[in-house]
Amino acid sequence: MAALEKHSGSDLQELDKDHHLHPFTDHKALHEKKSRIITRADGVYIYDEEGKKILDGMSGLWCVNAGYGRDEIVDAAAEQMRELPYYNNFFQCAHPPSIELAAMLKEVSPPQFNRVFFAGSGSESNDTIVRMVRRYWDLLGQPERHTIISRENAYHGSTVAAASLGGMKPMHQQGGLPIPGIVHVDQPYWFGSDRSLSPDEFGLLAARSLEDKINELGADKVAAFIAEPVQGAGGVIIPPDSYWPEVQRICNEHGILLISDEVITGFGRLGEWFGADYFGIKPDLMPFAKGVTSGYLPLGGVMISDRIADVLIDKGGEFYHGYTYSGHPAACAVAIANLQILQRENLVERIKNDIGPYLQEGWRELGDHPLVGETRMLGLMGALELVKSKEPLQRFDEKQGVGTICRDFLVNNGLVMRAVGDTIVAAPPFVLSHKEADEMIDITRRCLDLTQEAING
Numbered sequence: 001m002a003a004l005e006k007h008s009g010s011d012l013q014e015l016d017k018d019h020h021l022h023p024f025t026d027h028k029a030l031h032e033k034k035s036r037i038i039t040r041a042d043g044v045y046i047y048d049e050e051g052k053k054i055l056d057g058m059s060g061l062w063c064v065n066a067g068y069g070r071d072e073i074v075d076a077a078a079e080q081m082r083e084l085p086y087y088n089n090f091f092q093c094a095h096p097p098s099i100e101l102a103a104m105l106k107e108v109s110p111p112q113f114n115r116v117f118f119a120g121s122g123s124e125s126n127d128t129i130v131r132m133v134r135r136y137w138d139l140l141g142q143p144e145r146h147t148i149i150s151r152e153n154a155y156h157g158s159t160v161a162a163a164s165l166g167g168m169k170p171m172h173q174q175g176g177l178p179i180p181g182i183v184h185v186d187q188p189y190w191f192g193s194d195r196s197l198s199p200d201e202f203g204l205l206a207a208r209s210l211e212d213k214i215n216e217l218g219a220d221k222v223a224a225f226i227a228e229p230v231q232g233a234g235g236v237i238i239p240p241d242s243y244w245p246e247v248q249r250i251c252n253e254h255g256i257l258l259i260s261d262e263v264i265t266g267f268g269r270l271g272e273w274f275g276a277d278y279f280g281i282k283p284d285l286m287p288f289a290k291g292v293t294s295g296y297l298p299l300g301g302v303m304i305s306d307r308i309a310d311v312l313i314d315k316g317g318e319f320y321h322g323y324t325y326s327g328h329p330a331a332c333a334v335a336i337a338n339l340q341i342l343q344r345e346n347l348v349e350r351i352k353n354d355i356g357p358y359l360q361e362g363w364r365e366l367g368d369h370p371l372v373g374e375t376r377m378l379g380l381m382g383a384l385e386l387v388k389s390k391e392p393l394q395r396f397d398e399k400q401g402v403g404t405i406c407r408d409f410l411v412n413n414g415l416v417m418r419a420v421g422d423t424i425v426a427a428p429p430f431v432l433s434h435k436e437a438d439e440m441i442d443i444t445r446r447c448l449d450l451t452q453e454a455i456n457g
């Protein structure tokens with residue numbers, strides 16, 4: 001540690017280049033450049049090692065919902081580490097933080113959920129999903145109900161099972177994914193369609209691609225359907241109103257488990273505790289991660305409905321599944337402190353009634369910019385679709401990298417947002433003030449102008 005403290009600036013960048021392979025990175029491209037080194041953060045701002053202040057419009061990676069600099073979360077971790085830094089929940093053991101967090105999660109979750117299974121990340125939570133739904137049907141004497149249906153362009157994580165559940169073609173092309181028993185249906189991406197149907201007609205059509213697949217496979221072969229309430233990494237795809245009720249009908253009619261991946265939408269991002277609450281659906285399982293700790297320590301898990309838990313408990317037999325860090329005490333203590341902040345400061349209600357509508361209004365106004373083909377935002381989760389022409393609608397050639405050009409202007413001008421192709425996505429911390437929201441909109445508008453100048457040459 002003492003040795004590392006001596007390093008700063010380009011020295012750190014060199015060490016990074018020499019010793020660190022980054023996640024989701026073109027290693028050759030990064031090797032030819034330098035990484036941006038973030039050294040500290042406070043509130044909604046991060047600071048790089050040159051002291052540049054950047055508004056974090058992504059809450060880290062969709063996770064630092066309570067904002068940076070929360071001493072009570074830090075204190076909770078330190079206290080827990082002094083008391084009991086680690087013990088496992090295997091072999092009929094448990095510890096106070098895992099038990100107290102489990103009870104707290106039950107309180108904030110929809111009524112069908114009374115139990116949680118802990119994991120260390122969203123990907124591990126979704127690996128748990130694959131194993132648990134198959135275990136459930138095995139225990140019910142229907143082992144042939146094996147196939148899990150997911151959606152094109154979904155993101156459910158990066159382990160072999162989670163990446164298979166995901167619907168990202170480039171990920172599947174690396175390493176022969178998906179694994180057998182996972183298939184994909186349409187996503188409800190109206191703006192990405194030819195828009196000949198109304199959004200509601202299109203939403204029904206997308207939902208019915210699930211029913212078509214069930215009929216093709218035979219319902220007695222299908223275990224579950226998994227989806228993000230709003231697709232996040234895929235570009236903040238907000239489904240038309242008709243979509244979720246129809247999916248719920250289809251799952252009910254065919255007896256298929258419904259899984260709402262709440263890794264991004266869980267714990268308030270849409271202005272309700274869970275995306276399932278927002279859309280009025282009744283999932284059987286809800287994987288979560290990220291916002292449960294506001295990213296201060298890694299923690300994931302799956303909320304397990306009584307439908308599933310009752311079978312696991314009644315039928316018995318060991319379920320050979322779990323992780324060393326399932327319910328890590330320090331991570332659970334951090335989650336408790338974080339959820340207490342959300343509750344005490346009414347941050348979820350704040351998204352619904354205050355900062356959500358406020359940012360949404362400014363965001364919507366960006367739609368008058370010539371580069372913006374569509375704006376969408378639910379709660380604090382939004383997207384801007386950059387287009388070459390609005391009428392008739394024309395997209396840019398992907399190779400032009402317009403989204404990346406805009407993203408780079410944004411970061412250089414003090415605002416981090418993500419580019420998903422030519423879609424700019426945002427998910428700021430829940431503590432964003434009105435002034436900071438104005439700053440987000442002002443920088444975005446300026447960078448849209450800069451992007452337009454750059455592409456016009």
Ligand code: PXG
Nearest residue numbers: 121122123155156157228233261263264289
């Ligand atoms: N489900 C969903 C819906 C996610 O968004 C995961 C599962 C996996 O979680 P872990 O903790 O294993 O990463 C995610 C993660 C991006 C980006 O660039 C999104 C995620 C992760 C990393 C980058 O948008 N989402």
